[in-house]
Amino acid sequence: MPLISLTDIHKSYGQNEVLKGITLDIEPGEVIALIGKSGSGKSTLLRCINGLETYQQGSIRVAGTSVLESAGQLRLLRQKVGMIFQQFNLFPHLSVGRNVMLAPMVVKKTGKAEAEALAKEMLTRVGLGQKFDAYPGQLSGGQQQRVAIARALAMQPLALLCDEITSALDPELVNEVLAVVRDLAAQGMTLVMVTHEMRFAREVCHRLVFMHQGRIHESGPPEQVFTAPQTPELRQFIGQRDAA
């Protein structure tokens, strides 16, 4: 049974239809990249999966729970699906440790000692165990993004949604974040990412989904997508990437 199941999703902003019927199943442990040009609907689709965006038609189920059922259902679903953002979105008034501890304590009512141990474990996992007491403003972008990953992992999600998580980073900081994502993929975490890091997507992902004008235009294993693109749009997209 797929972990995440999207069926015929339609979404419009006013007259502008940005998702025109998306159907996609994601298996547990699968690593998927959504690729495509700006405005093709990749980020919007990703944000529909955990209910940050609403949609007008279709259905999304995550581990059997429907996204749009009720506010309470949606909060339960969000505990199963973590999200990492382009802009990190750490909470500036809380120490790194507190950032990671917040949701387990507030949402899952985990005790303070247990949450602290969990936070230390997750921070160690992303290589930042020694930054427990630092504040986000004192960290580099790459470190902040790794804290954001630890924060999401602390809720022990079934899947992680990554929305262009290296796009706001200086080039020399990209790799430290990608290394963490690579580890997660190797450990069997289900990952759905929107990315422009084509080489990384090619190496790590099981499947690439190419979006074009609000539709899934083409999808398949990375080798096939890169070496034998079936449509002119994907060929052009890959070509531009190689030239760049």
Added chain:
Amino acid sequence: MTYQFDFGAIIGYWPMMLHGIAITAELTLFGTALGIAVAVLGGWARTSGKLWLNLPVTVYVELIRNTPFIVQLFFIFFGLPALGLRLDAVDASILAMVVNLGAYGTEIVRAGLMATPRGQVEAGASLGLSKPQIFWYIVLAPSLARIWPALASQVVIVMLGSSVCSQISVQELTYVASYIQSRSFRAFEAYFVVTALYLVLALALRQALLAAGRHLFKGVQAR
């Protein structure tokens, strides 16, 4: 100039002045603590997106910001007993200050809340927090940090405004000055000293509030 300055003539009143300072401090302490609480609630209501919350708070804010403090005070002290609410002068003064600071503070806090980056709310939502939890744990502290200097200024204004409470016989600092000059006929000296005391109090209060802000919002300012 024939007037002979004689600060010695009022020096004997220092215990009264100390008492006056204590009362002014009491009014300010309670007025500020409760007033900021009202301001946070008001700011929350105004940014809630719910008309039934927003509308009454907007009416309250406009009512208070467009009428004089002394009239608000007189209304509470002299007017409300007709409705059966009889407060002593100090309680009436504190209530008036809370109502006044609450209204001005609501608008200040609202500005801070509205400047919250959308990503902060989305990050909280993605972790499964409910809307009230997002407000309390994520949005509130950075918002207060943003507007803390403005809020501190408003608190100082309210502290200075408490001088008006002498008009309903609260024995705060201004009341003491009036009393001393009526007894000693040393108006210049009495008001000179009290002016200096207000100045020191106001400067000290502002610094104390800013220091408290630096402590409370440590991480936000590490940015």
